[in-house]
Amino acid sequence: MKFAYKFSNLLGSVYRKGNVLFTPDGNSVISPVGNRISIFDLRNNKSETLPIETQMNITCMALSPDGYTLIVVNESGEALLCSLISKSILHSYHFHRPIHQIKFSPDGKKFAVTREDKIMLFHAPGKTREFNPFVLQRTFYGAYDETVCIDWTTDSRVLCVGSKDMNTRVYGAQHFKNLVVYSMGGHRDAIVGSFFEANSLDLYSISQCGHLCVYECDTDLDGLIPYKPTRTDEQEDNKDKKLSKTDENTEGKILYKRLAKHSFKDCRPEGSSYPRVTSVDYHKSTHILVTGFLDGSFFLHEMPDFNLIHSLNISEQSIASVRFNNTGDWIALACSGLGQLLVWEWQSETYVLKQQGHFNNMTCLAYSPDGQHLVTGGDDAKVKVWNTSSGFCFVTFNEHLGGVTGVIFTQNGQVVLTSSLDGTVRAFDLNRYRNFRTFTSPRPVQFSCITVDNSGDIVCAGGLDVFEIFVWSMQTGRLLEVLAGHEGPVSSLSFSPKQSLLASGSWDKSVKLWDVFENKGAKENMIVNSDVLAVVFRPDGEEIAVSTLDAQITFWNAQNVVQTGSLEGRHDLGYSRKEIDKITAKKSSFGKAFNTICYSADGKCLLAAGQSKNVCIYSIQDQILMKKFEISCNMSFDGMEEFLDKKKMTEWGSLSLVDQGEGDEQGQSLSLPGVKKGDMSSRHWKPEVRVSCIRFSPTGRSWAATTTEGMLIYSLDQNLVFDPYDLEIEITPVNVRKKLFEKEYSTALILSFRLNESNLIQEVLESIPYSDIDVISENLPEIYVDKLLNYLASGIESSAHIQFYLKWTNKLLMCHGPKLKQRSQKIMTTLRSMQKNITRKYDDIGKLCDHNRYSMDYIIALSKSKRKHTQDADDSESESEASRSDDECVGEVLKEVGDASSEDENFMSNFMDTE
Incomplete structure (x- = not known):
């Protein structure tokens, strides 16, 4: 039970690629994040990542109308049927080809899938009793290129399909006499979206070049005639004769007429560049069309007159997905280039949700002392603070100009300290959300690590290019001392929790102990066998753990500087091989080591991770591996396999060594430096799986790791575990x-x-x-x-x-x-958890009371002003009527404001009595 940590949440990344969805109640957004699925509850301000993983990144999703089942499809065409009730995988099905879109019918009995140039129609799982949930009903042909989009009529009998061959086709989900297949052209580029009107066969089609065609059908939905085979047709054995007989009668067929053709280019100012349409969605009941473009802008139009409602720009990257909720009030917009997810209320022009992960890799993280907040830093020079309970980022600091290399909280949890490659160490106030202190060195230095003492008065940072340690005062911001003695870059710093002892590790194969208050020189010097990558003190300050480049972890007594043990972790990291490696996985493992280590809250275990998909937990007393966590099974990352895929090997070598150009969808788009919009020189690459930083929560209930796909949080799950204590038969x-x-x-x-x-x-x-x-x-x-x-x-x-x-x-x-x-050590986890939750409740109630207090002061002041105005205006009235009580004045004000409920009146009268 001690190591029963399970995946809990994914922070630091809110969207990667694919389409976003709203739940049927419209209160939650479902977003694909790599090979995982995150659900953002907008009403309760919570986020949750389902414990479901696919083998590759998710490209499209479909949610059933009842909101119980979810179908996700990854890059290789593997589909997973998931239950949102049990949050588990029910079935898997492989299409063996990439899928552009999958969509349920409005009645929930069928779903359609775009596969190459075909449309596959399936029975919806759970509606009938069969062993195989994916039962193919029909397959529609006719397209000359890949099909990309689907839409259903409101009665679920007809669907329209847009294709890259610039045509939109209408198919009958069942046999009709007057509808077999109808094809409509009129576009000069691939279709992005096609939509039916509500309770009608009229439809709109939008192409990538920015043209919108409006088609009107001469037949209503009630005018579709179901096909009933005659007895002569049943006796026919020849399939061709059947088709010829059904095609002989062309009278009564439905016909489409193009009423209008609009261009989005007309909505832009003259002389501006015209980007391509990347995503589109249509809300049938409100007749609102939203269109996302390659330059990060989006339009809202009222159909069918094509009246422009809004024209906004939210990003500098392409909008990958847009989606209306069920009422049409909220619009979800996702940007894959920046990892951005927005929910916008277009009527009030306000943001309901605005979240963005780190643009580049996350490099460091730190827990607050109460475990309520997490702070992360990345190569994009941003510092983000996350709430561990809600999973949302509530503040982002952009003051740094270079990659952030280290973050740490002070002991009171009110200040975040960060080090960066831009040559500054900054202190951020979490009460006013500002950078109130900036520490610099006499000459430009790239800082690689940071630490602070228990009092929060001494700040230390190590240099990457000058091999020195700089010591500042938090109160004055002045540089107190420069500790010199290392002969290589300083890789890690750690302050002792109990005394004024600073440990520093360097690439010069040494760990030095400094007393920053008494002696200017190094107090002790520990020589190790290889370059030092990480140094950390045990929570009681009695032991130091050192991770080196030869994949070894050594333990030293902090008092007498004697080595007490060591761990060999090369084989625990696991073997992995990149696609472009020309050596075996076993040989490449010699260059891997633990880049980050961390003690558990009780100090009995050590967490270690590095350039691998595995996180190891070691028992320090027994010096053995207790458990190994595999953080990801996403094959879209590089370095996941031990052996190369034979299917990718040719007589000229691996296909991964061949540049497949921009059309390759297996990797991420990488733009040239300095280019923000319209980069035609983008190339693709596969990110490598790795863990850059790992930290244990002070509460002891969870630990977090910054990885290639985001910040993963693993916690102890108590709800699903039945653990009786001293149970007897009569205890019921x-x-x-x-x-x-x-x-x-x-x-x-x-x-x-x-x-x-x-x-x-x-x-x-x-x-x-x-x-x-x-x-x-x-x-x-x-x-x-x-x-x-x-x-x-x-x-x-x-x-x-x-x-x-x-x-x-x-x-x-x-x-x-x-x-x-x-027995404080045994219940320290419980006490820290209690302190965290009580502090959170205190803050929430404090904010609510402050808001109510200001509201009450305003209402009382308004009532007094109104009473004074009444006394001046009505001098002729009686004294009793003129000097009305505060209760009556307050009641009138509340009635005017619209809040004069019975509870408010009782509360106000009690309040005035106490006054």
Whole structure:
């Protein structure tokens, strides 16, 4: 159970490629992030990444109308049927070809798939009882190039398909006498989107060159005649004769007429460059069309008159996907070049969601002391702060001009310190969200690492090109000292948690210990066998772990500087081979090592990771590997396989060594430096899987790693684990409730913890009267105190009974404080988790109270002003009528504002009485 960490969330990356979707209620956005799926709950301000992975990056998704099942397709054409209820994979199906779009019918009984120049129509899974969920019903032909887009009529009987052959075709999902297939041209470029009108066969088609055609059908949906085969047709054995007989009668066939042809170029100012259309969506009930372009702009038009509503630019990169929610109020816009996801409310012109990951690789991360926040730095010179509970980034700092190499929180959690290759160390205030201090060196230096002491007064940073350590004062911002002695770049710094001891590791194969307050020279010098990559102190400050270039981790006693142990981790990293490597995976592993290491919260284990897909957890006492986590199975990354794929080997060598140009969709687009828009020299590459930084949460419940695909968070999942304690046969939920009914609250609470069901514990705990908390807390056995504190720590986060839970917490800590202090190391995780959740509740309620206080002050001031105006205007009125009470004035103001509910009036009267 100690190492039962499971994938919890993916931060730092909100979108990669593919189409975004809204849930049927319109409150959540489903976004593909590499080979994973993230769901952003816009109402509750939460984000969640499903524990589902595909073998390659996801290119398209389709959600059933009931919102229960999701079909995702990756780059190789593998489709996964996923359940959003159980969050698991139900079935897999391989199309063996890339899929551009997949879409369910409005009634949820069928779904259509674009595969090469064909349209495949399947029965929707779950609607009928069959062993194979993917049952092919029909296949439509006729296109001369790849099909790219699909749309259904509202009755799910007809679908239209756009193709790269510049034509839009209408197919009947069932046999009709007057509709077999209808093809419409009129475009000069590939079709991007085609859409039916609501309850009609009229449709719109949009091409990449920016032309929109409006087609009108002479037949309604009710005018489609189902085909009923005659008896003579049933007796015919020749298939060609059947087709000839059905084609003989051409009378009564539906006909389309092009009413108008519009161009998006007319909506742009004269002389401006005209980009290509990349994505489009149409909301049928509101008749609003949204169109995304290659330059990051998007248009909103009212159809069918093509009236321009909005013309905005949100990015400098291409908009890869746009999507309306069910009401048509919100529009989701995704940009793959910047990893950007926006939800925009077009009527009020406000952002509902605005998230963007790091443009380049994330290089470093750090937890706040309470575990509530995470800060990350990347090669894009940005520093982002994330909320671990919601999964959202709430502030981004852009002050750095070069790649960020190190981030760290001060002990109070209010300041973030960062080091960068631009030659500055910056301090950011998380209360005012500003850069309040900038530390520089006398000469330009590229800083490679950073650390701060426990008091937050001393800031140290190591140089990459001058081999020195710079020490500043946080209070004054002045440079105090320059520590010289290393003969190579300083790779890592770490302050001791207990004393003023600084450890520095360098590429000169040495680790030096400095006393920054007393001696100017190095206090101790530890020589290792290879270049030092990472140095870290144990949480108690008694031990130092050093990772070197030869894939070894050595442990040293911090007091007498004696080596106490070592780990050989070369084979634990795993073997992997890049596509362009000309040596074997076993040979290439000699150049890999642990680039980042971190102690667990209790100091008994060590996490280590590097240029590999594996994260290793070692037991320090036993010096063995306890568990290995594989962070990704995404084959779109380089360095995932041990052996090269034989299918990619030719007589001239590997196909990966051949430049396949811009048409290759296997890698990411890489633009030339300095080019922001319209780069025609982009080339493709496959990112290599690696872990750049790993950190353990102070609460001990989770750890985070910055990887190629984002920041992965692994945590202990308690909800799905049944772990009874001292269970007996007579301990049942019925007996627990019986004791509760008999008002034996202490016994019922103990029995519920022995059964260890969360719902039952909550029922018993919240049924205990408020007045009995003191007595039960004092007489509770010691072993159940720890269990109750652990439950309260998690319950405070989600419960609405804040005072009730805080009363329990306060009484337990007051009654059992001395005994808890003796075993503080065992329950440190629980106490940190409790502190994190209480702090979060305190901040949330504090903001709400501040907002209410300002609102009350405004209402009272407005009421007094109105009363004074009334007294001046009505001198002839009686004194009793002129001197109305504050309650009446406040009530009138609330009534004018529209908030004069009964609860507000009662609250206001109570407030005025207290005044």
